[in-house]
Amino acid sequence: MKKKGAMLLVLMFMMLLGGTVASAHAGHSKPHGLTVLINGVQVQSAANHRWDGKAYVSAAQFAKLFDLEATVSKDRRSIAFNGQTITDIRWHQGEATAWVRELAKAVHAQSVAWDQEQEEVYVLALPKGSVQITPVVPAMGEHWSNPQAGDLPTGPIYGVYNGKLVFLEYMIAQEDFVNGTDHANLAGMKGVPSPSVVQLDIEFQATGHEGFEVPHYDIHAYFITEEEQQKIK
Known part of the structure; x- marks a missing residue:
């Protein structure tokens, strides 16, 4: 009986936490998973998501495809990437994600396209000067x-x-x-x-x-x- 009672308390506590988290974001659109491609190569991360109409992408995985690094500041509020400081970031599933247009700008990408039907972002990033x-x-x-x-x-x-x-x-x-x-x-x-x-x-x-x-x-x-x-x- 004691074990069953403890289990019930744990379940109630988890449900309470779930309700609290949900209410904390009232009035905002919920994160959505999405596919992010750079020249057709996928940015592999479960942290990629859409928030309030903007696409946020794993900064580390985006940078990795260019053999670069994205460095998070000590206060966790900005990212240094390819000579740029990006402040439009969100922490999602334990990863620092950044607005895809800011990441694209840092690598001199030619365009960023959004396919709403496919939930897909496509970044065209040819060599600089193209x-x-x-x-x-x-x-x-x-x-x-x-x-x-x-x-x-x-x-x-x-x-x-x-x-x-x-x-x-x-x-x-x-x-x-x-x-x-x-x-x-x-x-x-x-x-x-x-x-x-x-x-x-x-x-x-x-x-x-x-x-x-x-x-x-x-x-x-x-x-x-x-x-x-x-x-x-």
Whole structure:
């Protein structure tokens, strides 16, 4: 009987705690789990959640995908990340989470998109300095690159469609293959999260095309399926 009485007291106490916690957040929207992707790579954390219309993401796991660290201040009210101080933070499930737009800003991300139906946040974070250089090309998407860094015409060139990373491209002159010219240590996805390559296209452009008017090979590493690729209009 004593054991049963003790168990009953414990259960009542837990119920009381549950009621207290629930009432403490009256008037606020409850946290919701959500999926957070950076260039299609998922930020793995159960702490990711939505609160009052804003997406909060595990700062440590977000930083880890960039091989960086997010350092919490001693008073636990801010986070130092990639030279920025982020103050819009929430502690959730024992983790320090930060507003995704502040984290994205710290890594110079190009855009942050929210898919309400899928409960998904997508951060497009290409290497710093990448800008759009073409409109949407059917079955490909927009082309982005960093002309100031001398990436063109060889690349890397990034394909983007509806704010999502679609492909990584390089253009190699036919003459380079004939002459045995090396193209070593190309930048590619250095410093940013990279999804898995789903398919690879190597196309010979006999007369070249706008942007590279010599015979060359276009090399596309696609991060989407061919079926998804053909839907790009």
